[in-house]
Amino acid sequence: MENIWAFLEQTLAASLTAAVLLIAKRLFLDKLSPRWQYGVWAILAIRLLLPAGFFGRTLIPGLDVALEAAKTGAESSLSSVLTDPYGLTEVLAPIPLVRLAGPVSITDWLFYLYAAGVAVCLLRCLHWCNPLLWYCWDQAQNDSEALCDQRVLERLEGEERREYGVILLSMADNRYARAPGTTSMANGGKNIKHRIGAIARFKRYPQGVALGSWCVAVVLAAACLVGTSGAVEMPEQWAADSVSLARARMNRATTVAGALDTYAKAIMEDSPIYLMMAAPEEAQGELFAAAQARKGLDTPYPLELLGIEKEDGVQAEWAVYNLLEGADGNYTGLLVLDAYTTWFAHSTGDFQSVAVSQPVRIVREGNFWAVEPLEDWTAVDPECTLATHVNSVLPALTYTAQVEDFRVEINYQYLLQVDNRVQVDDTDFFGTYSSDRLDTVPKPAALFTDYYRSAGGRTWKGEEEISLTVWYEPLTREEAEAGEIPEQFGHRSVRTPEEHGLGGGGGSDSTGCDHQQSPAALAVRFQYRDQVYNGIAWPEEVAP
């Protein structure tokens, strides 16, 4: 329906159908079952969805001709933008198809008014089963009538105002609420009473509060349309009630760091409800059941490998090594739990491992991240006494570049952490003192806050291994794919052959490190017999 005439054609067809159905229903009132009586309305529903004149057919022959004649007669003196007075009226669709053109004639205005009404009614339809919203729409309709009253009263004086009230009073009869041929503006006797009351209050509303009322409306709109932060409270680690389980589902990890933090803490706390926040979809059902039954996790306690029992309450700091995004957008890395910082480490002898590691994959699931263990936990070589720093025991990513006859191999170890230290006050016989503890509550939206890096490498010319100083700079994937070699290299260099983990640097940023994963590639530069060579080294597993 692109203009008021198409609407008239469509609504006439619908009205005719409705009239026929009403007559038929009246005729068959005591002859056919209620099932039929109700089911027959489906015909009207289908009629409403079919454009009038569909397949060139009509309900009453000649009606379309009369409508065309009326249209040409009315429109020939108007200059409507929506209607061609000499074109044929055609219903293309059973819904209003509004063109973006400024209304010119009365028929244009009527069509736009109709389309606006459709929009309002559509909103009502969206929540047809909600009685509160029906009530609200009725109130909105009454308010629009009240606004009309106010507008009328603003233009009337003295006796005319009284007459307007009398007219309204004469309509204060429920008979007129849906009177055919009217706009049903009376809307029932009760509403008329309200309107008369409002007329009596006319000019008694406080004046000069326009700005104040706008401010109130703005605050109401901000509150109702935007709302407040949807942050959901974190569940208790052993909670089993339905509210806590819902909280866990609503607190799923939204960052890679958050997923790893939640996973590590869930494993350490042996908490299925925590693990639900960082587990893949397929594991949710099992974890939900375990949490409801207040059971622990099926997986073995990782620190058992170090001789620590679950009940010992040992805390472990976690770090992820060599976190790298794969071609599928998921990440892999080596998760390490390090008990070095706890009392346990101080009670161990030499050659006792203090950390465990597990290769993990962090997969994207819609807006969330989940951790999938790729292997079982293993104890870290006892030579590594501080697994949350760079070291030569744990692996590095190998970046390789072929530059002419030279092969460059950089072993780059990059480890990331979330700062989980919290300061707590302890009181004992001697007084109160502060100490650092590890926060055991998951942070599903965390960013990596601490990083350490270290590099080693080897170089070959042809088949012969040679010694070179290689400068390197981390690159993003986009930079590497575009072949962007930085003009200036910093101070990061490797004198090959050199082992990784023996030196390096690091930093922290409480709002999140700049690099939340290992570099996608490394730009390398070296000099050999007065000639400078540049290249891009890619990690071995994603080398293009």
Place this chain on the structure above:
Amino acid sequence: MTDTQQLRSALTRIIWGYVFLYLDLNLGVNGHSLSVLPNWVSYLLFFSAIGLLEGEVRDLPLLKPFCVLLGIAEGVNWLGVLLTGETVLYWFYLVYALVICISIYFNFQMLTDVAALVEARNIDAGALRGVRNGEAVLRAVTMLPLPWQEWELLSALLALAGIVMCLCMIGLLIRARKMCCEGTT
């Protein structure tokens, strides 16, 4: 009490009401910070001032139910801080938003009525109306869901504007009282 004395008394209560409303003096109680100039006292003062002025300004009595509501809300908040250390109203965001709406309207209308009262005595109240407008807009703006914590400079400027606004408002009310009630004590 003569009309002028009554007016003076009402305006004094309104001024003290705004002092209690805008000035926060906190005391550490049970590890919590409790206001010793509680806001609910403001609404008690406003309520009594409305009672004194309702014969003079037609619209003022309309504010009585809002005054009671706001007084109760502030009382509940104050007790909440005293007992739990938390502002209870913040737990119910939409109720809190409604209370803010009511308080914006209340302050706006209260100052409109005071301005009308002053103008009825042939004293210019344009500045008071200006401050009234500024206060309403400022409060509405601060309720907008914007990243205020990140926009530190703008937040600081708005806070400064708020302080200036409330100082101006109290100053203008004192001036209005003085001009309206000259000759009385």
